Each structure stands twice: as structure tokens, then as C-alpha cells.
Amino acid sequence: MPWVKGKHHLTEAYAWFLARWAKRLSWQEVASAFHTTWGHVFSSVEMAVDWGRKHRDLSGIEAIGVDEIQWQRGHRYLTLVYRIDRSCRRLLWIGKERKVKTLLGFFRWFGKKRTASLQYICSDMWKPYLKVIARKAGNALHILDRFHIMAHMSKAIDEVRAKETKELKEQGLEPVLTRSRWLLLKRPENLTE
Incomplete structure (x- = not known):
């Protein structure tokens, strides 16, 4: 069947439908509302994320934002890097913990050529972020978070x-x-x- 990929129980259109609803509601609520299982919603979201990662365009990024969010109780954080250009705002990268090696991992993944083309980087005043940004992207204007x-x-x-x-x-x-x-x-x- 051309509308089903491999041995999946869902059509591609239905999987995209579930993935879109999963952006608005919890996965359990989506499963309940559309009489399917949590696993089907999970696989739909996973399919959408895989598609997005394969089709992501990293060219022309001039501005990024670096921030952290608390992930669990007890000072556990995730480091988030966003694209904050005027034309496009989206999440680029997530790293576990809020450490120097985490942000260094982003710059390793991002590559030297793209890092050299960065014009603006916005972050908070956390010293390890400041040091890594100065070392890896010293040519970019570093803007500190107003908050x-x-x-x-x-x-x-x-x-x-x-x-x-x-x-x-x-x-x-x-x-x-x-x-x-x-x-x-x-x-x-x-x-x-």
C-alpha cells in the first residue's frame, strides 16, 4: 500500500494527523480522543521528529539563543539552543545538563564553518556559557538576556x-x-x- 510505510499500523496521513494533535494535547489525551493507543501517538510523533531532523536546513543561520530549562527536580537542566533569526525561529539542539562540555558539544555538532558565520548570540550571564561562547564564537556579537x-x-x-x-x-x-x-x-x- 503506497500510503503506509513499512509494517506500520497507521497510514502516513493519520500519523501526521496524530502528531499535529500531540503538539496541543498530552499524548494520552490524543490517544483517547481518537480511539488509538499511546504507542501509536508516540510512533506518530517519532515519525514527525525524524522527518523534521532529516529535512532540517542549517544554512544561513546568523543568530542563536542559548538558554536552559529545569528538567527534573534537584537542579537538573537541559541546555537549549534556538535559531532566532528574524525569518526563522526554531529549536536547533538540546543537550543534557548545563555544563561547559554540553555547550562545547553543540558547537562541535554545529561545525566550525556555520559557527564562523554567526553574527549574534544571545544567552544569560552564566559564566560557563560566557566562556564557551567567547572561545568558540568570539567574532559574534554576544547579547546578554535582558531578564x-x-x-x-x-x-x-x-x-x-x-x-x-x-x-x-x-x-x-x-x-x-x-x-x-x-x-x-x-x-x-x-x-x-
């Missing part, structure tokens, strides 16, 4: 406010910086009397 920069700024503002408030109290002056965090963070044009 992490703002977290450091916010922490610094709180530390300075606490220090200044303590010094004012020691001098017997009124601690005017107490409860002023949001006042300091407001834009000047939004300030009121």
Missing part, C-alpha cells in the same frame, strides 16, 4: 538603598530611601509630586 541584566540591576538597587538607609539611620537622619524602590525605577516623565 538577567534587569535582575542584577534590581538586586544592585536594593543593596545600595539598604546601605544608604543604614548610613542615614546611623547619622540620625530620616531614612528617605525606605520604601522608595518603585520610585527609583519609575520613568522620570511618570513621576508625580
Whole structure:
């Protein structure tokens, strides 16, 4: 039968149908909704992923993003590398753990030629990432994640406010910086009397 690949129990069209639904619902819910087994949904997703990996185009990548997500309890992470070009945003690579050797593994897989063509790399401020990116893709502009920069700024503002408030109290002056965090963070044009 031309619409079935090998000795599979599902037609190719039905497998693609299940794989698309598996992006929206859990695999068990898809199996239940379409009166099939979890295994059939799994094999459909596996078929779609294999097809995607075989047909993936890695040419012309100019910008990547490096981040991590917590995988299980207890500080277990996965390193994710995304393509973040204007024309295309997609996951390129997943590595177990958040270590230097993990990100080095990505650059080994990605290749020297493609790495040399990178213009932008966005990551957080985790030191091992910074070191690997500087070593492997030093010609690319390294952009730090705004979320992490703002977290450091916010922490610094709180530390300075606490220090200044303590010094004012020691001098017997009124601690005017107490409860002023949001006042300091407001834009000047939004300030009121």
C-alpha cells in the first residue's frame, strides 16, 4: 500500500494527523480522543521528529539563543539552543545538563564553518556559557538576556538603598530611601509630586 510505510499500523496521513494533535494535547489525551493507543501517538510523533531532523536546513543561520530549562527536580537542566533569526525561529539542539562540555558539544555538532558565520548570540550571564561562547564564537556579537541584566540591576538597587538607609539611620537622619524602590525605577516623565 503506497500510503503506509513499512509494517506500520497507521497510514502516513493519520500519523501526521496524530502528531499535529500531540503538539496541543498530552499524548494520552490524543490517544483517547481518537480511539488509538499511546504507542501509536508516540510512533506518530517519532515519525514527525525524524522527518523534521532529516529535512532540517542549517544554512544561513546568523543568530542563536542559548538558554536552559529545569528538567527534573534537584537542579537538573537541559541546555537549549534556538535559531532566532528574524525569518526563522526554531529549536536547533538540546543537550543534557548545563555544563561547559554540553555547550562545547553543540558547537562541535554545529561545525566550525556555520559557527564562523554567526553574527549574534544571545544567552544569560552564566559564566560557563560566557566562556564557551567567547572561545568558540568570539567574532559574534554576544547579547546578554535582558531578564538577567534587569535582575542584577534590581538586586544592585536594593543593596545600595539598604546601605544608604543604614548610613542615614546611623547619622540620625530620616531614612528617605525606605520604601522608595518603585520610585527609583519609575520613568522620570511618570513621576508625580
